[in-house]
Amino acid sequence: MKTAICPGSFDPITLGHIDIIKRVSKLFDKIIVVVLPNPRKNPCFTIEERLDFIKRATADIPNVEVDCYEGLLADYCKKKQACCVVKGLRAVSDFEYEFQMALSNKKLNPDTETIFLTTSEQNLYLSSSIVKQIASYGGDISHFVPSCILEDIKNRLLKGSKGNEC
Amino acid sequence: MKTAICPGSFDPITLGHIDIIKRVSKLFDKIIVVVLPNPRKNPCFTIEERLDFIKRATADIPNVEVDCYEGLLADYCKKKQACCVVKGLRAVSDFEYEFQMALSNKKLNPDTETIFLTTSEQNLYLSSSIVKQIASYGGDISHFVPSCILEDIKNRLLKGSKGNEC
Amino acid sequence: MKTAICPGSFDPITLGHIDIIKRVSKLFDKIIVVVLPNPRKNPCFTIEERLDFIKRATADIPNVEVDCYEGLLADYCKKKQACCVVKGLRAVSDFEYEFQMALSNKKLNPDTETIFLTTSEQNLYLSSSIVKQIASYGGDISHFVPSCILEDIKNRLLKGSKGNEC
Amino acid sequence: MKTAICPGSFDPITLGHIDIIKRVSKLFDKIIVVVLPNPRKNPCFTIEERLDFIKRATADIPNVEVDCYEGLLADYCKKKQACCVVKGLRAVSDFEYEFQMALSNKKLNPDTETIFLTTSEQNLYLSSSIVKQIASYGGDISHFVPSCILEDIKNRLLKGSKGNEC
Amino acid sequence: MKTAICPGSFDPITLGHIDIIKRVSKLFDKIIVVVLPNPRKNPCFTIEERLDFIKRATADIPNVEVDCYEGLLADYCKKKQACCVVKGLRAVSDFEYEFQMALSNKKLNPDTETIFLTTSEQNLYLSSSIVKQIASYGGDISHFVPSCILEDIKNRLLKGSKGNEC
Amino acid sequence: MKTAICPGSFDPITLGHIDIIKRVSKLFDKIIVVVLPNPRKNPCFTIEERLDFIKRATADIPNVEVDCYEGLLADYCKKKQACCVVKGLRAVSDFEYEFQMALSNKKLNPDTETIFLTTSEQNLYLSSSIVKQIASYGGDISHFVPSCILEDIKNRLLKGSKGNEC
Numbered sequence: 003m004k005t006a007i008c009p010g011s012f013d014p015i016t017l018g019h020i021d022i023i024k025r026v027s028k029l030f031d032k033i034i035v036v037v038l039p040n041p042r043k044n045p046c047f048t049i050e051e052r053l054d055f056i057k058r059a060t061a062d063i064p065n066v067e068v069d070c071y072e073g074l075l076a077d078y079c080k081k082k083q084a085c086c087v088v089k090g091l092r093a094v095s096d097f098e099y100e101f102q103m104a105l106s107n108k109k110l111n112p113d114t115e116t117i118f119l120t121t122s123e124q125n126l127y128l129s130s131s132i133v134k135q136i137a138s139y140g141g142d143i144s145h146f147v148p149s150c151i152l153e154d155i156k157n158r159l160l161k162g163s164k165g166n167e168c
Numbered sequence: 169m170k171t172a173i174c175p176g177s178f179d180p181i182t183l184g185h186i187d188i189i190k191r192v193s194k195l196f197d198k199i200i201v202v203v204l205p206n207p208r209k210n211p212c213f214t215i216e217e218r219l220d221f222i223k224r225a226t227a228d229i230p231n232v233e234v235d236c237y238e239g240l241l242a243d244y245c246k247k248k249q250a251c252c253v254v255k256g257l258r259a260v261s262d263f264e265y266e267f268q269m270a271l272s273n274k275k276l277n278p279d280t281e282t283i284f285l286t287t288s289e290q291n292l293y294l295s296s297s298i299v300k301q302i303a304s305y306g307g308d309i310s311h312f313v314p315s316c317i318l319e320d321i322k323n324r325l326l327k328g329s330k331g332n333e334c
Numbered sequence: 335m336k337t338a339i340c341p342g343s344f345d346p347i348t349l350g351h352i353d354i355i356k357r358v359s360k361l362f363d364k365i366i367v368v369v370l371p372n373p374r375k376n377p378c379f380t381i382e383e384r385l386d387f388i389k390r391a392t393a394d395i396p397n398v399e400v401d402c403y404e405g406l407l408a409d410y411c412k413k414k415q416a417c418c419v420v421k422g423l424r425a426v427s428d429f430e431y432e433f434q435m436a437l438s439n440k441k442l443n444p445d446t447e448t449i450f451l452t453t454s455e456q457n458l459y460l461s462s463s464i465v466k467q468i469a470s471y472g473g474d475i476s477h478f479v480p481s482c483i484l485e486d487i488k489n490r491l492l493k494g495s496k497g498n499e500c
Numbered sequence: 501m502k503t504a505i506c507p508g509s510f511d512p513i514t515l516g517h518i519d520i521i522k523r524v525s526k527l528f529d530k531i532i533v534v535v536l537p538n539p540r541k542n543p544c545f546t547i548e549e550r551l552d553f554i555k556r557a558t559a560d561i562p563n564v565e566v567d568c569y570e571g572l573l574a575d576y577c578k579k580k581q582a583c584c585v586v587k588g589l590r591a592v593s594d595f596e597y598e599f600q601m602a603l604s605n606k607k608l609n610p611d612t613e614t615i616f617l618t619t620s621e622q623n624l625y626l627s628s629s630i631v632k633q634i635a636s637y638g639g640d641i642s643h644f645v646p647s648c649i650l651e652d653i654k655n656r657l658l659k660g661s662k663g664n665e666c
Numbered sequence: 667m668k669t670a671i672c673p674g675s676f677d678p679i680t681l682g683h684i685d686i687i688k689r690v691s692k693l694f695d696k697i698i699v700v701v702l703p704n705p706r707k708n709p710c711f712t713i714e715e716r717l718d719f720i721k722r723a724t725a726d727i728p729n730v731e732v733d734c735y736e737g738l739l740a741d742y743c744k745k746k747q748a749c750c751v752v753k754g755l756r757a758v759s760d761f762e763y764e765f766q767m768a769l770s771n772k773k774l775n776p777d778t779e780t781i782f783l784t785t786s787e788q789n790l791y792l793s794s795s796i797v798k799q800i801a802s803y804g805g806d807i808s809h810f811v812p813s814c815i816l817e818d819i820k821n822r823l824l825k826g827s828k829g830n831e832c
Numbered sequence: 833m834k835t836a837i838c839p840g841s842f843d844p845i846t847l848g849h850i851d852i853i854k855r856v857s858k859l860f861d862k863i864i865v866v867v868l869p870n871p872r873k874n875p876c877f878t879i880e881e882r883l884d885f886i887k888r889a890t891a892d893i894p895n896v897e898v899d900c901y902e903g904l905l906a907d908y909c910k911k912k913q914a915c916c917v918v919k920g921l922r923a924v925s926d927f928e929y930e931f932q933m934a935l936s937n938k939k940l941n942p943d944t945e946t947i948f949l950t951t952s953e954q955n956l957y958l959s960s961s962i963v964k965q966i967a968s969y970g971g972d973i974s975h976f977v978p979s980c981i982l983e984d985i986k987n988r989l990l991k992g993s994k995g996n997e998c
Contacts, residue, residue: 004502004527025613029502029528029583074803085527091616093264094426097595098757104618105791110805115523118589118616120602123455127271139240141276170336170361191447195336195362195417251361257450259762260924263429270452281357284423284450286436289953293769305738307774406969425596430923437957442971459603471572473608591928592758621787625935637904639940668834668859689945693834693860693915749859755948761927768950779855782921782948784934 006030018125022090037070059148076110172196184291188256203236225314242276338362350457354422369402391480408442418447504528516623520588535568557646574608670694682789686754701734723812740774836860848955852920867900889978906940
C-alpha cells in the first residue's frame, strides 16, 4: 500500500488545497493531510479549527486521513512509512522554496520522495493569505474556500482586526 | 474619461514611484495615487506623512490625485470607476506576486484591469526598504528620493533606531 | 486620442491573443494589431493568412485595426503616434524577454511606453506553438483558437508534415 | 494497478534520467519510459539507438517498460490508462515550460496528472545537450551517462562533426 | 594586494558558507568574513558567538580575517579598500535580491564590485534557517555545519523553543 | 599571478561586454577574452572579424589578451592556468543557464571557479542579438557598440538580409 503525505499549515484550507488532495487521492492508496504548525507564521486559526475544517472539507474523499504533527516532516514520513510527500506549485517562487525543502528532506530521510503537482489554473492566485486578507475587509471569499466551511471562516475572520491576517 | 489607480504603501515615495506615475500620467486622463495601509508591514511613516510626501512630489503632474483607502483595492477601483490599476515591475519576484494579486483582483472586480510598466533601468535597485536602510545609517539617499522631500525623510529616518526600518 | 499597439507574429492568432486585445480595447481609443514577421522564426502561415485570421477574429471589436510591418517596432510606434505597446505575459520567461525588449524599445523611442497585461488564467498554457503541435497530430484545438477560423487553421495544419510546426 | 509514464527525447539517456526513473519506479506499479520524437529538435541518435540505450540502462529495474510513440502525449496516456506523467525538474526554466505542458495535457486528457520530481543535486547540471557537447570535443562523460552504454555513446558522438550536437 | 569581503549574518555559519569562503580564498590575497547584524532578522546567536564560530571554522584558511560591522556594507568596503564583495547564489530568488543589493552598493561605492559564486551542488538546500529549524526539533545537522562547532550549535539551539528559529 | 577568462561568442562585442571586461580587469592580473565558436549558433561575423573587433575595443585596457579556442572551456582554462571564468548576468534566464554551465565546468576542471558580475543597469537590455536585429533594419546602434567599431558593424549588418540575424 502506497501512502502519500500532504503537509501544510492550512490556515485555513482553500479550494486550491482541496483540488490537490483530490487529484493526488487518485494516484495513491492512502493520503494523509497533516497540519504542521509553522513556528515562523502567526496562525489565524487554532490547530483544532484547522483540523476540523480539513475533515469537513475532505469528508467525501474516501482514502484521506487528517492528522497534525509537531516535528520534522522527514520524521513524520518515516513514522507513517509514506512513499512520498505531495506539494502543489503555483509559481516559480513556490518552486524554489519547495525544491530546497525537498532536497533537505531527502537528506534527512532518503526513503521518501517529494512530488509536485501544478495548481489548476483557476487556483493560481489562491492562497490562505489572500483569503484571510479579503475576508478581513468583508470581501466575498465564496470562490476561494469550500462551501461547507465558508460561514465558519467568514465569522472567525471578521472578528479579527481589520486588514490583519490574524 | 479613463482613470488609472497607482496603489502602494509609499513608505516613503521614491524616484522609482515618481517615474512610474509620470509615465502612466501620459497614458490616461486621471491618475489616482492611493496609499493602502498594508497591515502586514510596520510602516515607518504615518499615513499623513506619506500623503504629504506624495502630494509634494507629484505637484507638477497636473492629472494626479492623491488619496488613501483602508479596504480592498478591488472595491476602491469600483468606487472610482477606474479602468485599470498600474504597477511597476522591477524583478521576477515582483512579477509573480503582482501576477497573483492581479488575477485575484480581477476575480473580485472584473471591470478593472491591472497593467504593468517596467521600472526604468536606473531605478531597478530602488525600493522604499533600501532607502530606509541606507538613511538609517546616515548614507546618502539623494539619488533615491525626490529632492523636495529629501530633508524631511532624512530627518525622520535618522531619529529611528540604527539599521532599523522604523 | 490614445492609440495602443498589439504586436506579435500571430502564427496563428489564439484565444489568448483575443483575450488580451479585447481587454486592452477598453483602455484605449484605438488598438492596432500588427503582424511583425519575426525573421528568426519559420512561420507556418503566410502574412496574408495571418492578417485574414486576425481580421475575422477581431471583427466584433469596434476600435481595432489590423496591419503588418516589416521593420523596428519602435519606428512603427512613432509613425502611428502610439502611446503604448501592449504585451500579454504568461510566465516568468515571457516577462524577462519582454522586459529587455521594453527597455530596448524605450531607448529607440522614448515616447512610447510598453505596458503588460497578465494572461487570463484559462490561457496560461496557450501559445501558437502548442496549437500548431496539437493540430499537426490531429488533436482537438477548438478550445485554443477562435471558432470562426478553426476549420481553416485545422485544414492548413494537417497538410503540414506530422509533428512539425510547419 | 497504477501506471506512470516517463516521456522524453532521451538523446541520449543520462544518469539524470536514470535517477528519476529509479525513484519513480518505487512510487507506482509500472513505469513506461517512452521516447517521443520531438520534431523541433534534430536528434543525434536514431529512435532505435535510443530505445536500445534505455533498455540496457534500465535492465535492472523490474517494473520498467520501454516504448516509443509518435503523437500527442495526452493520447498515449489514455491508450496506456496511465494515472500520471512524470517529469524531472532541474531549474526554474524547466518548471515554467513543464507547467504549461502539464496544463495543456490536462486539457486534452483530464484523467492523467503530471507529477514532478526534483533532480538529485548531483545531476543539476546534467542534460543530454551538455553530454553531447562534451563528448564531441573528446571530453570525459563517464560521470554523466550509464557505464553500460558509455562506449557506444562516445564512439557515436566522436564521429559527429566537432562541437556539433549531431 | 586584492581584498575581497564575504558579508553575511552567519546565524550560524554553515558548510555552504565555508565552501564559498574556501573557494574565494584562492582567487584573492585576503578575504574578510564580516558579520553584518541584519536589523530585520531576529538573530539566534549573539555577534560574539557568531564571530567565534566563524573563527574556529575558518582557522585552517590562512588568508581569512573575521570581523563585524554595524553600518553600510558600501562604507565598510571603502574603509577596507576591498576590490570586491563575494556572495554565494543558491537560487533565482537569491539572485534577484543580490542583484538589487549589488546595483545599490555600486551606486554608493563605485570602486567595489560584487561578484557571485554558485553554491556547490551539495549545498543547494542549505541555509542557516534550515539548520536552525532542523536542530530545534532535534534533527541531525552534522551534514550541514562544520564539525568543530557542531556540538555548540546543537546545544544552543535545543535550548530555544521548539520549532522556533530562536 | 591570477588569470581570469572571459568567454563568449562576441558576435559582435557590445558595450555590455566591454563594461564587464573593464570591471573584471581591476580584480585580476590578466584577463583573456576568448571567442568560443558556439556550434549551435549561426554566427554573423567570422572569427577573424570578431577577434579584430574585440582587440580594437579593448586596446586601452592594459591587462587584456584576446584569443579564440575551439574546444571545451574547461580544457582551455586548464591550459591557461586560469583561476576563474567570468560571466556577466543580465537576467534570471542567464543565471540559470550559466549556473548549469558553471557546475558542469567545475566537474570537468575543479581548479577553475566561475564568477558572475551583474550587468550595469544601462546594459540590461543589451545583447548581441538585439544589436544585430536593430542594425539589420537600419536602426541606430551607436548606444550599443563601441564607437571605434561602429561603422564596421553597421556596414556588415546592413549587407545581411533584412531583419535577419545573418
